Amino acid sequence: MSILVSPSILSADFAKMGEDVAKLKGWGADWVHCDVMDGVFCPNITFGIPMIKAIRKYTDLPLDVHLMITHPERYVEKFLDAGADIITFHPESSEDVEGIIDNVHRNGKKVGLVLNPNIPVREVAKYIDMIDLVMLMGVYPGFSAQKFITDTMYKISDLKALIGDRDVMIEFDGGVSVDNIAEMESRGVNVAVSGSYVFGAKDPKEAIAFLKNRKKLDDYIKEYKPFS
């Protein structure tokens, strides 16, 4: 199966959010990545529970809710009620990591832990049998379109080794593009988040196809005749 793509709506048009979200399925997206930031855990404020509830009506794709907030345990239930299908959070943001994991599972949804670029893979070792996915960050939380921190690529192989034959997915978030997705996939990434690469493209459908199937990109390069 080719890599799944979860476009980040942080790069969508906030004034036309419903419209943009409704288009994602037709563009070939698999999940919808929702970046929730509180201005305390990271240096930006985006949106919260009402936005998840609002966009839920515009798509049946899984809502992949990335919490970059302090005390996520206080809000996780509300995000689930609003329609989140997958909750990911940063272990350092909560004093009750296991409580959140249990709560999400009790609600029949998926949960993952997120590692910032400077946090080693061993930090998730003690939770690895309790979670459905681990998300590695290729940038520090806060903004779309930041420069990809190339060293984060090596963590994928460490994480793959830690996961072994467990049923735990690897998601990658931040700086994903056609320039690095092939290597990510070969190292074991199952889901790629993409904000600016997808929403900034002239043709987002084509951009997602490129991310999911590099063969198409190769064909395109072969067919490209710059001076004819």
Ligand code: DX5
């Ligand atoms: C960063 C967010 C990312 C970001 C991805 O804080 O968690 O999801 O929006 O955007 P790109 O793909 O543009 O790096």
Ligand code: ZN
């Ligand atoms: Zn994110």
